[in-house]
Amino acid sequence: MRRLPCAAAALLSLAAAGRARAHAPDAYGLGSRGASMGGALVADATDFSASYYNPAGLCGATGLGLSIGYGYASNRLRTNGRDSGVRDVHGLAGGLVVPGEVLGVPFALGLATFLPDDGLSRIEAIRQETPRWELYDDRLSILFLAASVAVRPLPFLELGGGVAFLASTRGRFAVTGRADALSPYDSALRHEVDADLTSIRYPHLGARVRAGELGFVGIAYRGEAKLPLAIDARLQGVVDFAGIEVPLLYELESRTVDAFLPRQVVVGASFQRIRGLRVNLDVTWVNWSAYESPVARTRAHLEAAPPPEVPIDLPDDPRPTAVAPLRFGDRFVPRLGVEYVIPAAGGLRKVAGQGERRAIEIPLRAGYVYERSPVPPQKGVTNYVDADRHTMSLGAGVVLNRPLEELPGSLRIDLHGQLSVLPEVVVEKDNPADFVGDYRADGTMLNLGATVTAAF
Template sequence: MRKRLLCGIATVSMLGTATVSFGAGFKVSEQSAKAMGMGNAFAAQADDPSALAYNPAGIAFLKGTQIQVGSATILVPQTEFDGTTRLSGSTVVSEKANRDIFIAPTVYATSSFESIPLAFGLGINSFHPLAKRWDASSELRDSIQSISIKPINFQPTVAYRFDNLNLAVAAGFDVTYAQVSMQKMAYKAIPNLPAYGPLAGTYQEVGTIGADATATGYGYNLGLQWKPLPVLSFGVAYRSEIKLKLEGDANYLRSGANAAALGLPAKARSTAATDITLPDALTLAVAWKPIEKLTLEFDAERTGWSSYDKLEMRFGPTLAAFNNSDPKNWKDVWAYRLGTQYAVTPKMDLRAGYAYDKNPAPDSTLSPELPDADRHNFSLGSGFHNEFASLDLAYMWVHWVDRTVSNVKESGTFKSDAHIFSIAATYKF
C-alpha cells in the first residue's frame, strides 16, 4: 500500500505524468505552443525562446532580448478500465477516472549581445506534472484514489555561436522542485495462518493513507544546432538524469470492519521517503525547407526509462510494516515526431504535426496511477507575428492505444485519450 504512496511521489518528478503526461512514461513534452503545433518536432528549428526546452543551442541565433509567456491547458486523460481487480475478484467491473483540467504555465527569457556571439537564457516550466482521480468507491482504490504532482523546473543556460560555421552550442543547469499529494485506500493481504482465524488468506481493507512529499533534484542540459545551408538545420539536445530524494509525511486512518482485529492503530503519522532517478533524454533532429514558405522537421528522442527499475518505500517506525519494494522494470524507448509549418503570409503561419510515443512500462508492472500505453499525438497550430511580438496557438489530441494487461493488480483493458490547448505570447526588445 505504501508503495503506491510513493509511486505517486516518484512520479512527481518523472513524471513522468501519465495521466497528465504526454511523452513516454510520465513526461510532458508540450513545452511550447509553437512546437506543440508541429507535434513537438522543434529541436532543429529551435527559433524562439522555448528552444530552452527543446534545444538550448537555438537561443544563440535569437536577436536582442525576448520573453515568452505561455500555458498548456490539459484536459486530464479520460481513462477507462474494463476487467477484474483484486477487489472485484472474478466480477468484471467498469471504472472511469475523473476528467480534470490541468494548467502547465511556461516562462522563457533570452538575451544576446551585439558585440559577441553569446546568449543567456532562463526557462521556467514543468516537465512532469501529474493529476489523476478515481472515485472513492472504485474497484481500483487499493492502488490509487488521487494523486497530484506539481513540479517546477528552473533552467539557466548559456549558448555560444560560431558565426563562420553557422554552429551553436549550449550548456545549462536543471533544478527541479516537486510537491506531491496522494491518497489511497490501504488494504492488507492477511497471512494464511490459523492465528488469523476466518481472516486468514484474505485481502482486507485496513484504512486510508494520505501523503505529502517534496524533493529538489539537479541535472544539466546540452545542445547543438548547425545550419550548413539556409534551408537545412540539424539539432542535437541532451538532458541528464536527475536524482530525487523524496521526503515527506504520511497519515494513516484506520477503517474496515476487521482492521482493529489485526492490531492496527486507529490513526498514525510517519515519515515517508524514497529515491527516484529521472531519466536522461537524447534528441536528434533535422529541419528542411523544400520551398521558401514550407518547413518540415523530423525528431527522434530516446528516453532512458530503464533507470526506473523499482520503487522502494521507507517509513518511520509507526508505519514500518508498510515498507515495500515495488518492481517497475521499465525500458528505454524512442519517440518519433514529424512537424510542418507553412507561411501563409509574412505575418501568419499554419502548422501541423504527428508524434508516436512508445510506452516503457511492461504489462507485469502496469498500474492505474499510471496506465500508460503506446500513443499517437495529432496537432494543429498557427502563429501570428511581427517585428516586435508573436502569438502562437495550438491544439493536440492524444490517443493511447488500448492496453490489455493481466497482472497481480488487475486483469483487463485501459483506454485513454486527452486534449491539450496551448497559447504563448513572445515579446522582443
C-alpha cells in the same frame, strides 16, 4: 493499543508516498509552437522554448524576446471503461531570450519556466497493487525552470548549455505532551513541524549546425533528475486512560521518489530550403529503464511502558513494504513537425534581424508523435497502467511585423491544439486469484493553449 501503530503507519505513509512523474514539457511540449509541431524542435527552437528543446538554438534569436502563454490539458484515461481520475493539468509557460555579442562572438541568454496554477507540488499515495496511469498522473504539478546560455563560435556552429531546477522536499514533525483518551479536549499536546525545499539541478546541453541552404541539424542532451521525498515523524508522550498513564513513543521514517525525469538524447533536422516552409524530424531516446519505483519505503517502531498491573501485548514492528522490482524499457520517440508561413497582407517592412517581411504573416503548423509504452505487461502484483500514445497536433497564429516603432521586431500570437489517443490494452494476470484481476485500459488527452511573444 494494538491498532495504534498500524493506523499511524498507514496515515503517515499516505502522506509520504507520492507518484513518480515527469513534468509538463515532457508530456505536452513547451509553448504553443512546440506543442503544435509535435515537439520536433531540436534543430529549430530559437525562442524561450530553446532552453528546453535545445539551448544552442538561443543564438538564432533575432533580438530580445519575451513570451508568456497558457496551456490546459484534459485527460480522459480509463480503466475498464471508467475514468481513472487522472487530473486535468494547466498552467503558465513563458520566458525570455537576450542575445548579444562579446568580442565579436554572438551569444545569448535564455530563461524558460512552466508554472502550474493549481500548486507547485502534489503528493498522492496509491498502493503498487492499485491500477494507475503511472506516466501521466499529476505531470504538471512540478514547477519547471531552466536557465541557459548559448554561443556561436563559428558561423555554422552553435553550442549551448543550461541548468534546469526542481525542488525536493524533506519534512519532520513531532507531537509531544499528554493525551487524555476520555477527554480529548483536555489534552495538552505540542506540535513541531519542520520542512525544507532543496534544489535539484540537472543539465541541458545542445548543439546546432547549419547545413548550408538545407537548414539545420541539432542534438540535445537532457540529464536525469529525481526528487527524493523524506518524512520523519515522532510521537512521544503519555496517554491517560481513566487514570492509567501509559508512556508512549512512536517513530516513523518514510523515503520515496516523488518525481523522476529520465535521461534523454534528441537528434533531429529542420529542412528550410523552401522559403516559408519548415519540415522538422526528431528522434528522442528516453532512458525509462532507469525508472525508480514511487512506492514508499517505511520503517516504524512503537514503544510503551504500561504499569505492571496493566498487561499490554504490543505488536511487532510492521514489516517494510515489499517493493516489486520495475523493468521499464528504454524507448525511441519519433516526432514530425511542419510549419508554413503565409505572407498574408500589408507591405514589406524592415524587421530587426530578419530583413524585409510582410506586415502580417500567418503561420500554419501540424505535428505527429508516436510514443511506445515503456511499461512491460503487468502480469504480477503491480499495476502500472500505460499504453502506446499517438499524438496529433495543429496550430496557427498571426505575426505582426514591426507593428510599432517601439517594437522593431514582431508581435506573435500562437494557438495550439493536441489530441493524444491511447489505444486499448488488455492486462491479463498470471494468478487467477489476483485481487485486482484482468482489466482493460485506454484513453484520450486533449491539450489546448496559446502563447504571445514580443521580439524587439
